Amino acid sequence: MERVIPTKIVIASGYKEMSSLAASFVAGLVQEKPDLVMAIPSGRTPVGMYRQLGGMYRKGGLDLSRATFFLLDEYHGLGPRDKGSFYHFIRQNFMRLVNVPAVHVPDSRFPDAVEAGRRYEEEIASAGGLDLAVLGIGVNGHIGFNEPGRPFDSRTGPVNLTPETISANARYFKTPAQVPREAISMGLATIRQARSVLLLASGAPKAEAVAAALAGPVTTTVPASTLQRHPAFTAIVDSGAASLLSGFPQKG
Secondary structure, rough: OOOOOEEEEEEEOHHHHHHHHHHHHHHHHHHHHHOOEEEEOOOOOOOHHHHHHHHHHHOOOOOOOOOOEEEEEOOOOOOOOOOOOOHHHHHHHHHHHOOOOOOEEEOOOOOHHHHHHEEEEEEHHOOOOOOOEEEOOOOOOOOOOOOOOOOOOOOOOEEEEEHHHHHHHHHOOOHHHHHHOEEEOOOOOHHOOEEEEEEEEOOHHHHHHHHHHHHHHOOOOOOOHHHHHHOOOOEEOOOOOOOOOOOOOOOO
């Protein structure tokens, strides 16, 4: 199996520093290209980055009004008003902190999830393609909701969630039974076509996935490993998430 070392790995001392470095990375690209087109994740990992970006905005050092944002994924069947939806999460944890007029999201209420994915691909293409994709990583190595085994040439469309992923996301619902079993996610090929990719990871529970994704073979059993093939891939991980990596200096 192919094994490729990614372009850059930055190991931060902890979550706060990881978040600060990630926010500086994003802000730098926005300053270079104010109309940046960006894919953004939900989940706990990017919350610190979003708060840092909010602080930059409040201090007058960041303007996101011309940027375009696409949510990486959404639960099929949940709408923007559902508190368990990723749109609700991103509205609470990002949009209200900065001057972002809107965030695009897959039409998760559309009955045909395949067609909803195709339409989302058209939206991304109409925006000029992704300049940046910011990603978290699951404990099973997924990015977006691309679970292990999803082909590297996949495009935005429906995905069935693994029990591991359902369990990890149960904290956002009153009971595990309420977690949807299907989502619409940007595909691995869609993500890899972004002109720049930033992966974030925090905490020892992510260490195995990080080591497999960044220093292991490129294989569909670890979806994030496809990023090793990207020519402009940066990973910012804290010391806990990097604990199984070796040979990479801190703040590299």
